[in-house]
Amino acid sequence: MAGNSLGKEFMVTTFGESHGNIVGVLIDGCPAGLSLSEKDFQDDLDQRIPAQPKIVSSRVERDAAKMLSGVFNGKTTGAPIVITVENKEINSGDYEQIKNLPRPGHSDYSAHIRYGGFNDFRGGGRFSGRITVALILAGTVAKRMLGKYGIDVLAYTTSIGKVRSEKSFSVDEIRKNRGLAATRCPDLVCGKKMEEAIVAAKNAGDSVGGIIECIVLNVPAGVGDPLFDALDADLAKALFGISAVKSVEFGAGFGVAEMFGSQNNDTFLIKDCCVTSATNNAGGILGGISSGEPIVVRVAIKPTPSIGREQRTVNLLTMEETVLNVKGRHDPCIVPKAVPAVESAVAITLVDHLMRTGFIPKVLLDKKD
Amino acid sequence: MAGNSLGKEFMVTTFGESHGNIVGVLIDGCPAGLSLSEKDFQDDLDQRIPAQPKIVSSRVERDAAKMLSGVFNGKTTGAPIVITVENKEINSGDYEQIKNLPRPGHSDYSAHIRYGGFNDFRGGGRFSGRITVALILAGTVAKRMLGKYGIDVLAYTTSIGKVRSEKSFSVDEIRKNRGLAATRCPDLVCGKKMEEAIVAAKNAGDSVGGIIECIVLNVPAGVGDPLFDALDADLAKALFGISAVKSVEFGAGFGVAEMFGSQNNDTFLIKDCCVTSATNNAGGILGGISSGEPIVVRVAIKPTPSIGREQRTVNLLTMEETVLNVKGRHDPCIVPKAVPAVESAVAITLVDHLMRTGFIPKVLLDKKD
């Protein structure tokens, strides 16, 4: 079974390896008639390069999208869209030593077993954070589509290590502030402390995790296919497709376990002749179907497994315990880079479900784009 | 797009409504040669009836499985297996009043919009906890299959409301103790406090949530299809297919957000000539592929939305705000009943992935079963 595809109607398949020539994505099922050009991808690609590069790996990836198919006269045709980004500044020699020494916390060992040792292990191959570039390319297309229907997807950092932002912000503030912050946290004061936490971890030869929240505004009620293709189920599947994600929660999330029904139930109200609710503990999804309230989902991102410190591991050839010093350039915190990936996974899944329920047609009727 | 199916090779499709004649499941792709009879389902079905029924709804569901196809001479044939359970003691009149008054916290409103009002709203229809019976029927088949390969799936309650069990138990203790406890918590002392919390909620006309943990032992390393059909992604999708689940986490889960890489990375070790790890923060899954360590997954179950107290809601006909008094029999806590559902979702997903990677063949070669 294949396994590299996401979505049924808006089907996204990624390809490429961290240290191969390219990473890329094939989108099958994108409606015809959407304006799309190579420059549309730049903003999202640039989001992976934090405003203050000192907190990240010294590997600077300047990415540019190349569209190989599916667009004609500036608009999507309904045929598969293939977009690639070249991998530059690759130094595969850095990784040769770890071929038989699986890095703790990485997929090196499990992938070695799964693929009989044939997997491209350089830089983690298919499991590298680099692969999220492919997800982000598809996310750009998905977000452009959602934009045509007034739907807004927005991810941002809410915690790094033990530094947690508790303030809430408007959508406009989030969008503006996260662009200013290396950590992609809209709370700029808190963001400074997050940066310090990352620098401290880096200086200690260590790394640190964090939390990303994603909200989606203006999703109509009635989107989602129960039971197993529930909207929350498919969002979670897409988000766990980002390897560093270890937890996914909606609305009140884990908090529901300690709540009473009378607290957790979101009271329905009428506002401007529409049904709405007083609270949004459900995170905008009830019974796997959107309720019309904002969708709110949070993921926990694990600390980068590649750290500067010496670690104990095993040698798969000799089956003896040994020590490992991971060389190469590593991000002490991948949370900021994961922000556009989370946003993309959510956007792709929403377009897919909006198409499944017929909100987005197979051909965009408004030919003005 | 359909939407009621789970799995690709071991494909489970549920059907039936809470207040229809039956609930049932169709399993397509079950390998030929597995011994299976109607009595095999009884234990799992009975798990939904807690040891001490006073803490649950007065509706007693004595369920019995009926196999309609796919088994010949006591063994699966490779053809689709259909299993049904009759719905008894249905009093649909209880629900007629709520037709246009969506219950807060329920899918009543979102389902009404999604299905244009044609959905069977009685007792929540397709969204009722009753539908998990279908999942449990498939789970029984999946667990029998896993048992042939020495793989053990075990779910149990770890918290109800604010009562949380911190003790750890052996597999044998878990299996034995959870059978004794109305709450399905292997920590019997803690379980008593949980019962008290449930009774207190019930007496207050309220309900309470909780946490279920599920472990899987003896899964070989190398199971899972990255990226989007990752083992954790598919487990999460299956678990969010249970409507009451609002959060899914693996291993250290949300905790990774506050950890350093040096804490979170599970050091590889050699033990008995095999690769193992000193800790299991990864919850047995690295890069979406099983690592050979126990799989550990936790879900948060929301408090039952149906509560005895009067609640505010809206009338969908008049589009006015109103109050709602939900009659009928309600569980003050659905956590114990959700335990076998969680176990089933995990077991089904594992069989599917073990088939995908070829660990379980299409025909069981050992004809002795």
Next chain:
Amino acid sequence: MAGNSLGKEFMVTTFGESHGNIVGVLIDGCPAGLSLSEKDFQDDLDQRIPAQPKIVSSRVERDAAKMLSGVFNGKTTGAPIVITVENKEINSGDYEQIKNLPRPGHSDYSAHIRYGGFNDFRGGGRFSGRITVALILAGTVAKRMLGKYGIDVLAYTTSIGKVRSEKSFSVDEIRKNRGLAATRCPDLVCGKKMEEAIVAAKNAGDSVGGIIECIVLNVPAGVGDPLFDALDADLAKALFGISAVKSVEFGAGFGVAEMFGSQNNDTFLIKDCCVTSATNNAGGILGGISSGEPIVVRVAIKPTPSIGREQRTVNLLTMEETVLNVKGRHDPCIVPKAVPAVESAVAITLVDHLMRTGFIPKVLLDKKD
């Protein structure tokens, strides 16, 4: 991989065995709001009983549909619809002798290998013509749906053995005449000769094949997903899902091999302000997409493999050659019974594709049905 499902959005999964208790079908993805009751299935089920039963097997199957789920207040709910038909008058003893003696022309041998001998061999099990009852149940639902959109699907016999009808008939004539004819051939004169051919074959302890044509009127242009989910590709897949089909052709079919482009190309015309064509060699499908002309597809049905004569075969236990006398009741010609199955396969595929391209919505907006 499962394998018993047809369609993506209107997904039909059949279950049951020839000599089990039931045969049935699960339809997932049927739009909400379609009127449906058990009596709606009777006409199609009765089509399998020819007007003059003397030309068929003495096994008279009076079938009645039972709906188990997915319909509420007389309308589909959007949830999975399960429909079953009981198997009556089963005499499994008739088939016990052939357990290890595969019948020539049947799937007995290939199924035995595929399922490791675990398959239910009685009466062909899953491979019996009896299983087409399940297809016909789904076909009834599909045809009701198409009827709401003015689309007409009509299959009929055009040849039995060497007796071939060359006359063409109007849709009304076809519908009326085929009901009168045991052979389901609208050419009643020719139909009499077909009956004679069948009786002759029966008297000779033999069987005979034939051709079924199916036309679909009023399909809008623009339906079909190239390349691999082309409308003709999916129609062919569905039709080859009927085991006795050995050939599928569209429009001029095999004839195109001998044609010049100037003959085969259907000239486009304008008629009543619409695009149409002077001829229909394409059979209504160009590039895998409907052209707006009638869809015309023909299938060849092989002669019933079970014949009265003694045949040579092998004994799978002793691996020696032997002779076989097939007992039991056999149709000397399955072509008439296959007519509603062909119609159903075509109707199901069309509903699926009309849903994929958005012509049929997920909820039927016209609530009057």
Next chain:
Amino acid sequence: MAGNSLGKEFMVTTFGESHGNIVGVLIDGCPAGLSLSEKDFQDDLDQRIPAQPKIVSSRVERDAAKMLSGVFNGKTTGAPIVITVENKEINSGDYEQIKNLPRPGHSDYSAHIRYGGFNDFRGGGRFSGRITVALILAGTVAKRMLGKYGIDVLAYTTSIGKVRSEKSFSVDEIRKNRGLAATRCPDLVCGKKMEEAIVAAKNAGDSVGGIIECIVLNVPAGVGDPLFDALDADLAKALFGISAVKSVEFGAGFGVAEMFGSQNNDTFLIKDCCVTSATNNAGGILGGISSGEPIVVRVAIKPTPSIGREQRTVNLLTMEETVLNVKGRHDPCIVPKAVPAVESAVAITLVDHLMRTGFIPKVLLDKKD
């Protein structure tokens, strides 16, 4: 629903347009450990250039494959394999005139409707015969895989127009002779007459169709998933994915309609301690499952729709009838070029089904390749 993918476990998705920069293919699910390099594709690509180019279009396409991902150290890794071929010598101006004048026999009109006019119409875009290059790229990988298991797939021309070869040849003769023949017919004498038929059609400003047969040797018995994922059903689906195919038949094919059961049934025999059959009217497939006999499938290829003669058509802008003179370079017969495409469609489907039933594992155990 996407629609550009073929196969479930060995999933092939094509992309690119006739007059875009590239055509290509993404293969997801290819087992790890298969030796593969860019030069492996050349033979199959060259098959599209007939030995005597005078009978084809003057557009000479020298194609070279470029592998973008999925191969490491000369072997497949289990990750998606992307292969592209550049489009050269494109003169899109030739086609601009036909934008609103759909060519009879082509998909121009149906595609225009399906994609709301956004489709890339140049040279037929996605519907051009050029797109079969992508299928052939995947076919090369599939045939290499089959070769490891001793399975041989071989397609060849059996008729062009009214010239039909009735002789049968050995596999070795077929392979040798078809390389020598511009028509890809192993009967070299007959092939000369076929060439004459093509030249005659060309000189008359016309085109001509033909028949391609494909045989597969050494497929084990027991491959195929009844009912709807039957081996013949999936082969037919793949073959109708080639736009010019209007008919598909197996074994005796349409001939079964005129046969008696006693003629059509293939008598089982024992030969060398194995089950075999005296004849092969079934074409190697019984009940949708391979029988162990050679698989024999035939397709009818329609005459090239683009012809030199003036044709009547309609203007989609003015909705008036008009005449069309198709310029550009056209093959008077696409049958020879379709031979490798047919072979590829069959090979891809077989690998997919051999993987589904477990004959081909997810990782090739024999690491020597």
